[in-house]
Amino acid sequence: MRVFIFPADSLRAAIAACLICLGSVTLAEDWTPLNKDGIHDPRSPAIKQLQEPAAALSKLIPDTAGNMVRWVQALEKGEINPRASIRPDTKIRVYDSDVLLNLKGGMPIVRFPHRQHTLWLDCVNCHDHLFKAETGATKFSMLKILEGEQCGVCHGAVSFPLTECFRCHSVARPGQAPKPSLPIAIPAGAVPPK
């Protein structure tokens, strides 16, 4: 009877195959085609006419989460040039000012950059119904944000997802490591405690 042994170089071969596969599949699987995205009806005549996400998004500066696109960078570098209005008399307001939030919490301080947000949005989209214009007047809550309120109106829906903690909590407190060793992303399928 033969003894079943996996010698070391076989193991290396397996690991190499695994890595090669990871690398090759990444590109192909980043962009789910419309007929497999879970919401489009594969029998709809639209499938043959609508632009596939990969055709538009794979050309833009890549990200590691959400849409897999760095939208602000794509805009700043001119990869895309989205119109700011469709009516000639519309006022465009870009405001360049950072606000520091979460000054007393345990997580790193939040730096909210107005400029990047007003490249996309107008003041009235957030002020004053989501956030009061006066700094410190709005009480923030991660629970509300996770429920789709406050920052969560966009983040977690169309802008980078809420699992990217340190993109907002980006300013270390005195004596705090630049990036605390917290999980970067909550594992998919995780169930919150009852």
Next chain:
Amino acid sequence: MFRKYLWQRLLLAVIGLAIGSTVQIDEARAEYGDIVINNYSDAAGMRPAIFPHWFHRVRFRCKVCHADLGFKFKAGGNEINMVKIIDGQYCGACHNGELAWSVENCNLCHSAKPGTSTQVHESTVQKLAPATLQKK
């Protein structure tokens, strides 16, 4: 020496490829944040409408629709219907045959699987929390 463990190597390589491909499909897939709107579609015998944010934000900044045209940040919360669109409100501000294709192309928007509920598809909350915990 090489031939001796050939079949073990092949077996491990196949296992490796299988593990590699399944892991990656789950980890690095783009979430589009598409909006499904099914306020009236199912009842009218149409496929629900899908609004792809990614397609529109390549061409327009968020403010064009959410500030200038008055779209609320709420999937299904705008009470859009075809009369309003044909009247030039909401989608009809662009989808009028001038800026973008017009309303005759029903199927291009109404392209979801029948019965798909109004939602932000692949939102963080949708991915992390069971459906029963999500706000309607």
